[in-house]
Amino acid sequence: MEKFTLLQGIAAPLMLPNIDTDRIIRIERCAGVPRERQGEYLLETMRFNADGSEKPEFILNKPPYRGAKILLAAENFGCGSSRENAVWALMGWGLKCVIAPSFGDIFFGNCFQNGMLPIRLAAATVERLAAGAEADARDALLTVDLERQRIVTAKGEEIAFEVEALRRTMLQEGLDEIGITLRHETEIAAFQRSDRDARPWLYT
Amino acid sequence: MNSKDKMAARTLFDKLWDRHVVAELAPGVALLHVDRHFFTDMHSPEFGLLAARGLPVRNPEMTFCVADHVVSTEPGRSGGHASWSASLLAELRAGSKTHRIKLFDVNDEGQGIAHVIGPELGITQPGMLVLVGDSHTSTHGALGALAWGIGASEGVHVLATQTVVQRKPQRMRIRFEGRPGPGVEAKDLILHAIGKLGTAAGAGYAVEYAGSAIRALEVEGRLTLCNLSIELGAKFGMIAPDDRTAAYLQGRSYAPKAEHWERALRYWRSFSSDADAVFEREIEIDADKIRPQITWGTSPQDVIAVDGMIPDPASAADGERRQAMRAALEYMGLVPGRPIAGTKVDWVFIGSCTNSRISDLRSAAKVVRGRKVAAHVRAWVVPGSQGVKRAAEAEGLDRIFRAAGFEWREPGCSLCVGANGELVGPGERCVSTSNRNFVGRQGPGARTHLASPAMAAAAAIAGVITDVRRTPGEDH
Known part of the structure; x- marks a missing residue:
């Protein structure tokens, strides 16, 4: 497993509550597409029109958010089905960290199994980061320092987060x-x- | 655990947890023994991941392979119709053969949905730790087992080590007190609770269901109730085993045999919460007041009584909720402020690990008997297992459904999740006894209304969402 130490990248805000894992990746993609290609089908119903064309206004279709490594999400992200494909699809897209006020329990655990970092922050903090990232792309650049358990914003603000010690060690050492x-x-x-x-x- | 902790009052959850600890890995993190592991066809590739590491299956005798998600439910089937069905089933068969694991294959007499056959065959028992790579594994908790859904990586871990690494959750108890009225089923109790508490209320918790309404509930109703724990946000749902549990299990093919029965009973009886055990959260729900429920939106918490009005986003507590409600109503094609009853339906699905057991089919058949499915409605009954199907046929339930115009199908997960390619069409409205009304869950653009088997049957006959208590005929 790839080690997770310091991550710097664009954060894309997707502030809808209760994004379920069925929404993150559809069942027929879990069953019918090889794991390494599941990123292509991330959030399919939100990213594409019925005719298969991209929805240009969707956050992950717009530069610079398209190349995001961090997702800012709302409450109960990854609720529902236990499909680990949801994590594989997010990682296949290039995302390595999801920041949200709360997560589905099974999804939360599945992240750590794959070297992906889910971070719980107060809802108001996530909303503030999301508003900043959306208003000015320069403010979308975040640094996640796992060793120090700090998120550092483009303006230099530091936000503390906590990861259970055993999980932190496993991520850091892969x-x-x-x-x-x-x-x-x-x-x-x-x-x-x-x-x-x-x-x-x-x-x- | 030190002796002081051992003296302290414990919840059902704590007793189940403590009984399975193999090693403490860190504060609140334990390596737990897995007593039974069901391995479904969706997970077949995990055999490849295990092989890539050169590891054997540690305890094949504690593992059970099940063909349920990708199998066709068409009468006369031999496998699955989806483009991925054949390869996943082939991998499942090869894996079970290589590792000498019992397989419940497509047309075997024990085949069915993992969460239906586990209890039905007596493989799941009180005081066990049971895992399945499926979020509805909490179903098995209805027998007093510690059961939850795991991901693919954990699935490989269980195959290789017969253990699982787990963080101890907090404890919640939901007491249902009183006696539900006519036409109100276990499904209505839990949907009502999800609507009241919200779909994230159980995150981080193990939930024990208790109270007079739970004690009065038959085991199959308890299975339905625990099944929907994950829709409350909880991985774990459980009910303390009692005489009903023991009576349900006695004589089932994998239940303890005569020489072990009394000893097993004594062991099972040790699993209940101590009178002074502390739960981090306690909730009481008045079961008397619950009416038949139906969902209106795209989350299981979007639920109302069937005689209620479609809610107005203007009444939402905050902007985020208002936006979510608007999106849900638009997807569902519903107008706020109108009664939900009378909404025209295209599909009715009676099945899934939530509501496909014999008592569910009996309840639906009572509504259907002597009536016809509305001409514009396509209606399916998909029994949860071969055992349920045989029992229903022996009672003549299949004839009641067929005569009314229902399709009587073979066991599997089917239209709950569409993993076998069976789908509700875009824009079509389905009253479903399953567990999720998510966007696209039953197919891209499909509109799902979750309800009990009796409510689904009533909708099939009326052709619109309807209050089962107002359906003429037998007393429900």
Whole structure:
């Protein structure tokens, strides 16, 4: 997994509440498009007209937001389906960080599995960043410093955020959960040995 | 855990959590043992990811492969019609064969939607930790299991290690007190709660449902209720096991056999919240006052009683909400301030992991018996499993539905999510017993109204959204 340390990039505001993972990527793209191409289908119904042409007014179709690495989102971003394809589609587009007041729980966890950083900030702070990024593209440039847990705006303002220590280390070192868990094999085997006596009906 | 904590009162959630801890990884982060893992056809590529790492499936006997999302539900099917169905099913079959995992294949007698067959076959039991790569896994919590939906990476992790890394959530208890009136089903209880609390209320929480209305609810109704936990924002939903739970499980093919039954019962009974256990959030809902529900918008929280009015964005609390309501009404093609009843429908779908069990079909059949589906409506019944289908046919429910003009189909996820290519057309309006009314969920441009099986059946007959309590005939 790619390490996440310092990210500098354009932040695109998409301030609609309850953007669900069905909206982020449609089910037929999850099933019918290879993972590495799913970015092409990110937010399909919002980015394209029915005839397949782009909606020029949609934020991710406009420069410089088209090349955004950071998404500013509203409440409950990534709610709904557990499809990890939502993270793959966002990353396939080039996004590496989503900042929102709240997230769908499953989506939030799926981000960390792929080296993507979801950041929770107060709604008023996200709205302020979004308004700034939209009003002047120069203010859309943000720096996300994971080590210091600070977002630095183009004007030099610093905004603190928090990432749980274990998750922060895994992101910074590009560590994968499976690799770590395999080191606990002795404990897994011990659990099953005693469990077999306690709940024998699970092992028949 | 130190001895002081052990003495403290615990919630049902805490007891389930503590029972499965293999290792504490950090404060509030544990490695938990996974007792049962259902692996659906949508996840077939995870076998490839496992192989790429050169890892075996650690406990194939605790894993169950299920063909449900991409299978066709057309009578006489042999696989799926979508362009991706054949390859995903082939990968599922190859993976289950290589790793010696039990597979419920397309036309096997146990086949069905993972969240229907888990409880139905007795694979899911109280006191278990159950995972599926699907957000509606909370369904299994209705039996007193700790169950939640995982992503693809976690799916590979479970295959490789039979464990999952999890952060401890906060606890919420929702008590439904009182007795729901006629025509009010489990679906109405939970839709009402989602409407009242909002679709993000449960984020960060494990939700236990309790109260007199829950105790009175049969297990299948509890499954419906827990199914929609994720629409409340909660990954986890659960109900303490009781005598109804035990009676439901006894004799099912994977339930504990005679020599283990008494011991299993004792174990199951240990799972309930202590009287003085503390929940970070407690909510009480008056079940007496709940009327049959129907959604009007594009989020499950956009829900009203069927005798209510389509809400006006002008009444919204803030600008963001007003904008979201306007967008939802425009997508749904609805005019604020009018009654929702009387809205013409094109489609009715009775099925999905929410409402496709035998009690759901009985409830719908009671409304349908002796009547005809309105001429302009296309109506489907998709039983949740082969077991449900056989039971319904034995009771003659299929004949009731067919005689009325419903299509009687094969088990699968079908029109809930369209992963098999079965879709509601653009601009078409569907009353659906499923779980999500998101933009495009049932197909690009499709308009979904979530409701109970009885309400969906009533809409099929009337051809418009209608109050099931006003449908003539049998007492609902």
